[in-house]
Amino acid sequence: MSFSQDDQDYSNGNQYVISRYDGGEYIGEIISDDGREILIITQSIGKIYIRKSMISSIKKIENGEITYDEDYKATGPFTTRYYFTNNALPIKKNENYAMINLFGPEIQLSVTNSTSVGIMASWIASPIGVVLKQQLLSKNTFHLSLGTIMGTSGYIEQGSIFGGLHWLTATFGDRSTNISFSGGVGYMKWPSAQNSSIMNNQRRIGENYGYNFYDESHPYYVPENPYDTTTTSYNSIWGWGGYYGYDRREQALREELYATNYYSNFNTEIFQFKDFQLASLFSISAITPIGKKASFIFDSMIISRNKKQLSYTGVREVDIDYTVYNTLTGLDDQYDQTILVGTDPVISDDTYNHTTLIFMPAVRFSKSFEKHSRYRLLVLLIFMN
Numbered sequence: 524m525s526f527s528q529d530d531q532d533y534s535n536g537n538q539y540v541i542s543r544y545d546g547g548e549y550i551g552e553i554i555s556d557d558g559r560e561i562l563i564i565t566q567s568i569g570k571i572y573i574r575k576s577m578i579s580s581i582k583k584i585e586n587g588e589i590t591y592d593e594d595y596k597a598t599g600p601f602t603t604r605y606y607f608t609n610n611a612l613p614i615k616k617n618e619n620y621a622m623i624n625l626f627g628p629e630i631q632l633s634v635t636n637s638t639s640v641g642i643m644a645s646w647i648a649s650p651i652g653v654v655l656k657q658q659l660l661s662k663n664t665f666h667l668s669l670g671t672i673m674g675t676s677g678y679i680e681q682g683s684i685f686g687g688l689h690w691l692t693a694t695f696g697d698r699s700t701n702i703s704f705s706g707g708v709g710y711m712k713w714p715s716a717q718n719s720s721i722m723n724n725q726r727r728i729g730e731n732y733g734y735n736f737y738d739e740s741h742p743y744y745v746p747e748n749p750y751d752t753t754t755t756s757y758n759s760i761w762g763w764g765g766y767y768g769y770d771r772r773e774q775a776l777r778e779e780l781y782a783t784n785y786y787s788n789f790n791t792e793i794f795q796f797k798d799f800q801l802a803s804l805f806s807i808s809a810i811t812p813i814g815k816k817a818s819f820i821f822d823s824m825i826i827s828r829n830k831k832q833l834s835y836t837g838v839r840e841v842d843i844d845y846t847v848y849n850t851l852t853g854l855d856d857q858y859d860q861t862i863l864v865g866t867d868p869v870i871s872d873d874t875y876n877h878t879t880l881i882f883m884p885a886v887r888f889s890k891s892f893e894k895h896s897r898y899r900l901l902v903l904l905i906f907m908n
Contacts, residue, residue: 538584539563543577544617550584600631602698605808606822606885610703611668611694613658614639629654637661649677650684666694670707684722686711690804699818702809709826713798728795729833732780733865736773743835748772748860775845776862795833795868802828813886822883829874835865 541549541563551565560574561581600620603612614620614633622629624643631641631654641654652674660667669691676684690707713726735741781793805825813819841862846855 540582540584541573541578542580542582543573544579549573553581600633601887602810605703605810605820606883608703608705608806608808608822608824609656609668609670609692610701610808610810611658611661611666611692612698612701613637613661613668614656643672643674644677649679650674651677664696664701668692668694670705680714683714684712688804700811702807705804705806705808707804709802709804711800713796715798723794723796725800726796726798728797728831728870729868730794731792731866731868732839733833733835733868734776734862736770743863743865745772745776745862748858771845771847772843772860772862775843776841776864779841779843780864795870797831800828802826810887816888818887820883820885820887822885824879824881824883826879826881828877830877832871832873832875833868834871834873835868837866839864839866 535552537552538550539553541551541553541561543549549563549565549571551563551571554562554564554570556562558575560572561578562570562572564570600614600618603609603614613636614631616633616636619630619632621631627643627645629641629643631639633639637658639654639656641656642651643654644651652672655671656668657670658666658668670689672688674686675682686709688707688709690705692703692705694701694703696702711722713722733741733743734745735743736745738744781790803826805827806823808820808822810818810820841864842859843862844857844859846857848854849856
């Protein structure tokens with residue numbers, strides 16, 4: 524690409540955006556062009572010579588197209604994303620970048636000015652995923668893009684666990700100040716329960732026996748033992764938050780139902796597991812400058828999913844024996860109780876909604892075009908209906 528005074532007419536008074544191959548942009552009036560370099564004048568630092576070999580494009584600014592007056596606008600690949608989510612602005616060609624996150628590295632490569640592909644993984648290279656982003660529309664300050672992440676567990680579980688996330692993003696604004704709204708779906712598929720213990724807490728639907736010591740509305744609520752006349756039926760155990768207790772009756776019931784198998788984190792004799800989960804995802808994110816080198820980022824994500832429940836078609840009486848510490852005598856008293864528990868579980872048609880809200884306010888510091896640092900505060904809220 525070359526520019527000269529012979530084939531370019533830079534009318535006096537017009538403002539231009541001069542984009543460099545390194546992603547930077549100068550905004551100003553072009554004074555001269557001798558074929559090797561151009562001379563521009565900016566508002567704050569005056570005249571600047573730029574070599575033509577460094578320039579990727581020169582674009583005339585139309586009235587109302589740019590509403591700010593910075594002399595140097597740092598674009599670059601990091602302006603295409605917030606902390607975790609992304610906006611609809613594209614990664615321009617030759618603006619490839621790498622990131623180091625807490626969970627692992629990430630690499631993004633621009634295929635064209637509107638298409639990018641990337642790889643993200645944990646520090647042990649599993650799980651690992653492929654990221655695709657395609658800009659669909661860009662008109663003035665409105666941008667629209669489609670994003671996809673497809674991943675597997677890698678060498679963990681021989682890649683038998685896989686999932687995906689697909690979303691649409693609408694962005695209003697430019698690279699320095701914008702707000703984005705995103706919505707999409709995510710899913711995860713596990714192998715059969717007997718073959719995998721990955722994310723077993725997320726996969727659990729419920730226990731094979733139905734009971735509850737705390738919720739009186741539960742169909743198999745276990746009431747207090749009416750014959751228990753001691754002052755406490757709890758063991759005091761030291762935890763991170765100080766002393767907490769657990770009901771000795773609950774421990775006795777679990778040992779009666781499951782013997783010692785209950786202490787296994789993943790056991791199909793105790794729990795019912797799912798092999799597929801679908802979720803809806805939404806996000807609202809924004810960025811605005813708070814100085815020459817810093818920008819404030821607000822990032823968020825809302826994850827909503829319906830979780831399955833178990834219903835029990837049978838009933839079983841269970842006799843338990845347990846001890847209770849008597850604070851008056853300092854001794855353990857022996858008690859017994861008959862408890863009704865649900866049996867023969869089936870997956871119910873009824874589900875309950877589980878919604879997670881994640882807020883990630885952050886500050887990004889631009890050390891240079893190639894280097895950016897981000898510091899964020901994570902706020903996590905969980906709602907279950």
